[in-house]
Amino acid sequence: MLTLPEVCDELQISRSTFYDWRQKNRAPRCIKLPNGELRIRRMDLDDWLDDCEDVA
Incomplete structure (x- = not known):
């Protein structure tokens, strides 16, 4: 499980x-x-990133 700061750092976004x-x-x-x-499961983050992928 990832912490919010870890997720924000990985996505390069602010907490806000x-x-x-x-x-x-x-x-x-x-x-x-x-x-x-808050905690985010690695699997949930990876699934979310897959859903955000833009098919070109």
Whole structure:
């Protein structure tokens, strides 16, 4: 499971951009822990990236 900073670093986006995408239902699937922190499964991030791929 990846932390939010790890995902933002990999995607080269800011935390605010990630939260904006999440609010618009455009972010990868997240798991909210009891302490409020978010985690993203590697598989969910990879699937999301595959879905974002533009077929030229």
